[in-house]
Amino acid sequence: xxxxxxxxxxxxEAYVKEGIAMFTQRLNHYFTTDWKIIPQPKNVxxxxxxxxxxKEAASILALLKKDDYLVLLDERGKxxxxxxxxxxxxxxxxxxxxxxVFLIGGAFGVNDAVLQRANFTWSLSPLVFPHxxxxxxxxxxxxxxCTILKNEKYHHI
Amino acid sequence: xxxxxxxxxxxxEAYVKEGIAMFTQRLNHYFTTDWKIIPQPKNVxxxxxxxxxxKEAASILALLKKDDYLVLLDERGKxxxxxxxxxxxxxxxxxxxxxxVFLIGGAFGVNDAVLQRANFTWSLSPLVFPHxxxxxxxxxxxxxxCTILKNEKYHHI
Numbered sequence: 001x002x003x004x005x006x007x008x009x010x011x012x013e014a015y016v017k018e019g020i021a022m023f024t025q026r027l028n029h030y031f032t033t034d035w036k037i038i039p040q041p042k043n044v045x046x047x048x049x050x051x052x053x054x055k056e057a058a059s060i061l062a063l064l065k066k067d068d069y070l071v072l073l074d075e076r077g078k079x080x081x082x083x084x085x086x087x088x089x090x091x092x093x094x095x096x097x098x099x100x101v102f103l104i105g106g107a108f109g110v111n112d113a114v115l116q117r118a119n120f121t122w123s124l125s126p127l128v129f130p131h132x133x134x135x136x137x138x139x140x141x142x143x144x145x146c147t148i149l150k151n152e153k154y155h156h157i
Numbered sequence: 158x159x160x161x162x163x164x165x166x167x168x169x170e171a172y173v174k175e176g177i178a179m180f181t182q183r184l185n186h187y188f189t190t191d192w193k194i195i196p197q198p199k200n201v202x203x204x205x206x207x208x209x210x211x212k213e214a215a216s217i218l219a220l221l222k223k224d225d226y227l228v229l230l231d232e233r234g235k236x237x238x239x240x241x242x243x244x245x246x247x248x249x250x251x252x253x254x255x256x257x258v259f260l261i262g263g264a265f266g267v268n269d270a271v272l273q274r275a276n277f278t279w280s281l282s283p284l285v286f287p288h289x290x291x292x293x294x295x296x297x298x299x300x301x302x303c304t305i306l307k308n309e310k311y312h313h314i
Contacts, residue, residue, distance in 0.1 A: 019172035
């Protein structure tokens with residue numbers, strides 16, 4: 001199984017880059033993992049929120065393969081504890097899912113088409129965090145899930 | 158009012174240092190804010206968890222002033238959304254609290270004496286994060302709270 005992290009917008013900012021690289025590298029010991037930064041369509045930031053989300057959705061949906069398992073990070077989703085998150089990943093591996101995609105939406109979230117395409121919608125926390133920081137939190141949590149599944153000691157840092 | 162972030166253990170790791178510095182600097186436009194890294198008592202890591210927590214608690218309680226308002230970050234606490242977190246800070250300012258201390262406990266959490274001393278016990282998320290990353294998440298969230306209270310646009314990064 002492959003794990004992909006998709007995020008709209010800019011490359012990783014300096015303040016999260018090192019941590020994202022560290023946890024992604026560790027994750028690669030368990031699953032082939034990489035990041036796809038989906039560039040925003042041109043001039044999209046000048047558009048009203050709904051149009052911006054529709055344009056972003058078109059980019060996202062065009063990139064998704066039919067059998068990709070899409071986990072959408074969205075505040076409308078369900079919160080999980082570590083055990084449930086680990087089980088979600090294990091269940092996909094058991095079902096021979098080829099690729100899990102964890103998608104962090106754009107500045108205004110995602111439109112209904114992406115929400116409906118999502119196989120699971122996950123809320124990280126009742127708090128809102130900046131998208132850049134969510135990238136780091138996400139990479140760390142999926143790495144942590146792998147250590148739980150393998151019953152390994154988490155390498156604390 | 159002053160805001161203090163207290164954390165047990167080591168200095169900020171490289172992967173969170175820049176982000177912590179950035180959000181702490183921004184926070185200083187609203188409240189005088191600083192970090193206190195409480196060094197672990199000597200050889201504490203070789204002790205059983207309970208003894209380790211008791212030694213850490215002694216350090217923490219010795220540093221707290223009687224009228225410090227202590228917010229303990231602990232998974233046994235209550236989760237808050239952004240609005241409630243902002244209100245918690247505003248309420249303390251209204252009550253003329255001199256210092257709010259946000260305390261991130263040690264590797265095994267805190268003992269009952271610290272839990273009982275806490276004026277509020279706050280759970281950031283149903284997920285467990287490494288203490289270093291929690292420092293960054295905490296600084297960002299308290300900065301975000303200040304922008305909410307001032308009705309300011311959050312400076313997205």
